[in-house]
Amino acid sequence: MIKNLYFKFLLTVLLSLFSCTETGDIIDNGYQNNAQENYTSPYMGKWVGTYSGNAIDGTLILNVSKSGSIEVKRGGNGTMDEVYYTSLQGSGGALNPAPSPKGFILYGSLHTKSGTWNFQHWSGSWSVAKQ
The missing domain is CATH 1.20.5 (Single alpha-helices involved in coiled-coils or other helix-helix interfaces)
Structure with a gap:
């Protein structure tokens, strides 16, 4: 029992x-x-700037959503060559280095408003400002 x-x-x-x-x-x-x-990303909004380096340069437009996802528009010679999507990593504004369908990759941070990029065998730097 x-x-x-x-x-x-x-x-x-x-x-x-x-x-x-x-x-x-x-x-x-x-x-x-x-x-x-x-959640609202502190980086939400439109960021506009340029990229330049080994023989190519152009315009960058980063549209950061409320959640921190990013629409990247990359252009050169007066046209927008490509649109692709990536996101922010962590709270420091670091860009997720996801390649575009064509292979363009942004590295850096929206906190510093700058970074580097790679595309095929070219590379260089980029900078943006919030609009």
Whole structure:
């Protein structure tokens, strides 16, 4: 009888621990989802500048969304050659160095408003200012 009572007590304690963990996870996930929905990137807005380097140069337009995703427009010789999408990494405004479909890659930060770029066998620097 005591063994049976001890077993029921132990089972009740274990089940309550598991149910608390699941409830805590649900609350934590709800809080995280709410925080993501309310987040506004401090870099949100339009950034305009230039890139230059080994034999090529042009214009950059970075449109940063509320969530920190970035639409990159790259142009040269008066035309916009390419539009692609990337994002910010962390809170320091670092650009995710994701290559465009053509292979153009921006490295750097919106905090410093500058960085470097690579494209095929060319490279150089870029800078932008918030509009």
